[in-house]
Amino acid sequence: MTEASKYGITLEKLRSRAAKGDLTQREIRAYFEPDERRGEAFAPAFKLTEFVDKQGKRPSARTVTELYFGAEMGVVSGPRARLRPRSRGRGITTTASAARMKVLAEGDSWFRLPNLSWPVSYPDDLVDVLRQTYEIPGVAMWGAEIGHMVTVQKNNYLVPLRSGLYRHFMFSGGGNDVLASVQTHVKRFGAAGTNPSSAESYLKASFDGALATVIGHYRTLAGHVRSVSNPKPTLYVHGYAHARPLPGGPYIGAKLEALGFDANSSLARKIVAAMVDRFNVKLKAFAAAENAAHPTYKVVYVNLRPAFTSAADWNTDEIHPSDAGAAKAAARMGDNIAANVPVA
Template structure:
């Protein structure tokens, strides 16, 4: 988040809490516990639209939409242990014009329903549109719990598929595929010269007592220590299938490209699903290597 968009946010926010049911989604609460997420989101969108346009000719222009991998409300989330996102890192560059409209309380379905990206993209000025979404559909919370079979149902198999409810996973991936194909087509119609950059996250690591990965696995009888290898294989299976889906979307839509971020975080997580500062910097570098004419 840029400074001019965040100067007034600290006053009403008393705490930022994870939505235990929906991965990558946060709720903003005041001192009385009232959820401010909706009204602050609306105010943030209004402020984002008011950002001044660049005047320097030739400045690369980047718009970003999505979830808390784009916007983690940093620096206000810093006391909770969160670091800058990769897009926060990109925003630090003075040679780029960036507009972030992502909100950490939005799910993939909500983003597609609202289509707040349409107004900025319709301007036709953006060279790149970075989109981050869909992790809440398969990578944590109640969505992950719905996909997992009980530990014993796998009967000791070494195949991750034995521990997942195939029909539900297929349905989730089908919804994601439909959504991403709709997004890519919409972006192409709005801004045919804008490159849509997609990603499928990295392979996260569950933490004991944490709501998005640790608790769903524990509730189904998995031991985070003794079953660590099996759990890692299940998570890798889900992430890899997400990337396979995105690759198909990119093949169907010439304006879309997939940024493969697997292996970049390499264990450097602030929590179960968000990268530490140095990992965010490495992810930003991967995007900048694609965006900039001369690699960084």
């Protein structure tokens, strides 16, 4: 039996089975493959393989990637569910999962990276680790931007929150605005001093404007969460950590080098740290202001920076935690959730 006859499927049938969540990992590997021309590091795009009859249609890379995402989520939350950390091999039964406290998580790649160890192996994200303790549905998506999440895709979290099942809501957003904006908001090398202590001087005034936009999106998010009752969920937010620029790095290193910096230098690392620190200051102030103005619900700011104590806590792509880093960061998030569980 040929592979094509064994796995052949129409696009219509593929959509239907992906929506039902009943595709196996083997079938997903047969029907999807990386679209290297359109994908980016940790924001992979996918295309359909020869085993899919496209029925005369030409679905876009975005459409196929979203279809892949839905198919993959069936592996961890559908009828064939195997809720487990990506590479640990420890299954969680449906009964055990149902007994766990439910937590909702919406956000970007810190909360959601591809779960399958194909086509490449990705490190654990925070939700992978936290699923060992909590039942967390798949809502977050790598590459998601905060403005899109709180406007176009707001029902992704509002609908489940309004179901009354979730007292705890984790949100991860703004990383693209903070770390992917180096080329826009950092001055060229030589515009300020060359000592690492000059890092703050390299940040343009435009960076504060970008952060103001991000915090504005967080206020929109907060308004959505406040509108939910029975129960009123606690909102958990975080400000990422001091990412490590690398020579030629796809997110930070190459952009700093284009501005004349040595990506390996202390100055480059301090500039990145200054950007992250400034975001954390704004996010912490946002949480404090929300709590003061709206005492009927709670925003918990989680500082993840102390969790990252060595280079080994970072993945080789510069801005995502390694398995070890994800475990440390997830522990801090989990401690904050546990601290806000009412004592029976």
